[in-house]
Amino acid sequence: MRDVPAWREPAPPDATMGDPGARGRFGEYGGQYAPESLVQACREVAEAFRRAWADPGFRGELARLLALHAGRPTPLTPARRLSQALGVRLYLKREDLTHTGSHKINNVLGQALLATRMGRRRLIAETGAGQHGVATATAAALLGLEATVFMGERDIGRQALNVFRMRMLGAEVVPVTTGSRTLKDATSEAMRHWVGATGDSHYCIGSVVGPDPYPWMVRELQRVIGEEARGQCAAELRTGVPDYVVACVGGGSNAAGTFAGFAGTPARLVGVEAQGGAGAARGRLGVLHGCRSLFLQDDDGQIIEAHSIAAGLDYPGVGPEHAHLRDLGRARYVTVTDEEAVGAAVRLARTEGIVPALESAHALAWVIRAAGDGDLPAGSTVMMTLSGRGDKDVSTYKELL
Structure with missing residues (x-):
């Protein structure tokens, strides 16, 4: 076609x-359609990111990492x-x-810095091609955080090199065996896992999807x-x-x-x-x-x-x-x-x-x-x-x- x-x-x-404003809307799209158990967590991320993005110290540290670590x-x-x-x-x-x-490292370094600012000690991520997972594992190792990456079983098979890289960097890679065993299902499992881990973990979404503030936040970091x-x-x-x-x-x-x-x-x-x-x-x-x-x-x-x-x-x-x-x-x-x-x-x-x-x-x-x-x-x-x-x-x- x-x-x-x-x-x-x-x-x-x-x-x-x-x-996109407080409602996180791009025209009729966007918003925050999160389960009740995640609404407060999303609000905390939104408030923390708005404060961080207005802070020259946060922006300066991110720029430093992007230059010296990401190239x-x-x-x-x-x-x-x-x-x-x-x-x-x-x-x-x-x-x-x-x-x-x-490009995934641009977003992940920003979200990892945000996680440390919020007092979170673990990053949760989904990955398809594995590049976001590798970037998450890299940032976690750099900043002394733990990392858990959800990846579809089918993608694990076709992206074996990136799976090895994530594990070498110290991340836990969790195979997702439901549905098509690809990115959509990995995202669903990561969000479900976050429900029970909001107190000590930050969900580091890899793309401009998900509930507000993620589509806006990821775009700004990219x-x-x-x-x-x-x-x-x-x-x-x-x-x-x-x-x-x-x-x-x-x-x-x-x-x-x-x-x-x-x-x-x-x-x-x-x-x-x-x-x-x-x-x-x-x-x-x-x-x-x-x-x-x-x-x-x-x-x-x-x-x-x-x-x-x-x-x-x-x-x-x-x-x-x-x-x-x-x-x-x-x-x-x-x-x-x-x-x-x-x-x-x-x-x-x-x-x-x-x-x-x-x-x-x-x-x-x-x-x-x-x-x-x-x-x-x-x-x-x-x-x-x-x-x-x-x-x-x-x-x-x-x-x-």
């Missing part, structure tokens, strides 16, 4: 990607050979070069991607702003962080989903994991299992702010197939010497396809976030190539 809605004029800067800023790399072949100017925001190998890229584009491009800003979308944290840096510019924002997990492109209004957003559902309103070769995109919905951006027409959401993603990964490896994560390969697959069919006009400038490196996916690539 091809999703090509008409572009609309960008909304003004103060109309998108701001503070920020990440470079903006021109993909010269691929650009020449496609007829566009493609730049890659290199989140694959961060410590732990993906905003560093977009703000860095915005400054780098201003220095690199004659126009100062790319024509298109592209990122892959599962729950949507790397895309939300990227888009936040460009929401007030004329750049056209494109979120690329897996064809089998297209919450923004094909989802319907519903509630899952504590928020109101767009989810894949059957005629009875039951959640339909997602499918993607990329474990990090194997989620049946999308973060509430992405649903709102879609409705505004400020961002466009498109889909690509597993086969397109694998082909794009091979092409990037052989033209630029970069093996991307399968999640990132989805974004690149759309750029390649759109350049070929004219959806990206010749000569366009494209800034794409390369959200992670492909080490974790080598066994999958090996099986398919």
Whole structure:
């Protein structure tokens, strides 16, 4: 299925990607649909984060950790050979070069610092591709916290390297054997576990999903991607702003962080989903994991299992702010197939010497396809976030190539 809605004029800067307010709403999406036993815990997280985010000391310590431990800023790399072949100017925001190998470390370092500020001694997390789990285990080890990571049994099998890394870092990895045994079920189990552990544990959600304040908090912690890229584009491009800003979308944290840096510019924002997990492109209004957003559902309103070769995109919905951006027409959401993603990964490896994560390969697959069919006009400038490196996916690539 091809999703090509008409572009609309960008909304003004103060109309998108701001503070969702006390109700945590992005238009009709978001909110706090948490069980009664978690309402107070969510309120405590929201209040603590608002205080911390307004504290220059907290922001300064996070910036220090991002620089000295995570390796920020990440470079903006021109993909010269691929650009020449496609007829566009493609730049890659290199989140694959961060410590732990993906953008996840940006969010986790912030939430781990928040947890210590709140007096929590343990981090609870869910993970699909394993990158969020590795980042959580890394931050916990760095700050002297415990970590418990819930991971679907199916994902444990296809992401064995990351499971080993988490355990080597000292985290407990809990297999989830219910449902599809993937990211959705890992998230459900992590939230259930948090119910009985709110006194000493912080739930470190990895994407822009969940009850308020998580969609906003995670976006703000990932905003560093977009703000860095915005400054780098201003220095690199004659126009100062790319024509298109592209990122892959599962729950949507790397895309939300990227888009936040460009929401007030004329750049056209494109979120690329897996064809089998297209919450923004094909989802319907519903509630899952504590928020109101767009989810894949059957005629009875039951959640339909997602499918993607990329474990990090194997989620049946999308973060509430992405649903709102879609409705505004400020961002466009498109889909690509597993086969397109694998082909794009091979092409990037052989033209630029970069093996991307399968999640990132989805974004690149759309750029390649759109350049070929004219959806990206010749000569366009494209800034794409390369959200992670492909080490974790080598066994999958090996099986398919």
